[in-house]
Amino acid sequence: MNNLISINLIYFFFYLIITVIISSAPMIKTTAAVEPACKTHCGPLEIKYPFGTGHGCGSPRFHPYVTCSSAAGSGGEGELRLTTHTGSYQITSISYSDSVLTVAPPCMSNCTSMQPSPANFGLDWAGPFQLGPSTFILLACSPETYSITVKGNPICDPSSLYLCADIYTCPGVVALGLPLFPPTNTCCVYSPVNLGPEDELDLEALGCEGYSSVVALGDFPTDPARWRYGVALKYTLGGLDGYDVAPSCRGCEQSGGVCGYAPPRNSFVCVCGKYGNTTTDCYSYNWIYTSSSVLSSGSIWQGILAAVSIFLILN
Incomplete structure (x- = not known):
């Protein structure tokens, strides 16, 4: 009887470990694909909303026009540029006020x-x-x-x-x-x-x-x-940007994050670097993406419940 219980316990922990790994693996893969490389500086210029350094950063209204590009002589730090139908122009200064x-x-x-x-x-x-x-x-x-x-x-x-x-x-x-x-x-x-x-x-x-x-x-x-x-x-920010996004963006930037947006609806996100993205600021735990170094507690509990269910069925 004791040997049977020991074997069952081994099966239980085996199923527990395998299920937790499987349940968390898709989340890690998704994170690596969607995290935008948003930065707070492009060359010597500080980047704040509504501007961004790439797709998913800043306001979607400004991304087609203002980007941070690699340029010769920029020291590898990039160069902020404005692109219109007549050409591409270096941005030398920004007054956010x-x-x-x-x-x-x-x-x-x-x-x-x-x-x-x-x-x-x-x-x-x-x-x-x-x-x-x-x-x-x-x-x-x-x-x-x-x-x-x-x-x-x-x-x-x-x-x-x-x-x-x-x-x-x-x-x-x-x-x-x-x-x-x-x-x-x-x-x-x-x-x-x-x-x-x-x-x-x-x-x-x-x-x-x-x-x-x-x-x-x-x-x-x-x-x-x-x-x-x-x-x-x-x-100009536009009506929707000024009314809906600006308050959330201020809190995001004050917490050390970068304001961005998530396709396909271009909804507001706060980009918190390696820790992932949130819908509010980098102080909160309302994560919508998580870094590959952080496991979702929800996925872990789902794995535990699945393992317990399998153990009960086999016994």
């Missing part, structure tokens, strides 16, 4: 380097971005540029002509086919900027060879070598 980011189009001129711009700069009309507080300066323009109007108003702002005089002191103007200290009537401060029906800065239609964009004049407004160059863009 003002909802403004700054991009540096590769064909944009500055005081150090001036060049003709063969490609237009544009935005996607369906995207979450619009032009922000920056000043466009059109360079090496034809005399006809000053006669161009939009809705009856000239595109060139005569009150800002001093910016043309300043930027034309830069030696780089010769790269645009201009002499040193060229006349300012070949320069136009385009204000307010109208990208037109194609949402593009069409330099060919405007009769200009190149352009510059100034975000701030800084402490030396007459020294173009010290201006801050770039194109400032405002972004």
Whole structure:
């Protein structure tokens, strides 16, 4: 009798171990496939909602446009870029409090380097971005540029002509086919900027060879070598993002997590690194995915109950 009980106990523990392993194995496989590689930084830039470093990170409204890509010279840390129908542009700064980011189009001129711009700069009309507080300066323009109007108003702002005089002191103007200290009537401060029906800065239609964009004049407004160059863009979260996601996202980021979304419904998730994802924050235990190093207590109890049931049936 004692030998029979011992054999039955051995069977019981054998079934218990096998069942627990089988019940937890699918969960481990699923986790490895769905965990997004969300990061809090891309290069030197801190990444917060609504932006993300890849698919499943940040807001799905922004992922097609803003991504963290590997780039030469980025030191392996990546480079945050904005992609539109006219090209891909490096993002140099983000102000989350003002909802403004700054991009540096590769064909944009500055005081150090001036060049003709063969490609237009544009935005996607369906995207979450619009032009922000920056000043466009059109360079090496034809005399006809000053006669161009939009809705009856000239595109060139005569009150800002001093910016043309300043930027034309830069030696780089010769790269645009201009002499040193060229006349300012070949320069136009385009204000307010109208990208037109194609949402593009069409330099060919405007009769200009190149352009510059100034975000701030800084402490030396007459020294173009010290201006801050770039194109400032405002972004909007949208009604659903602002009302439903923002409160949950704040709690997620405060707990050390990264805000993201889970296909196919793109519902909010808080990405907590190797510990998995939750529907709230990284302090909670409302896990929807679990790291391969952590076993689900529910799966363990299911395995124990299954083993006990098999033991009772055999006896």
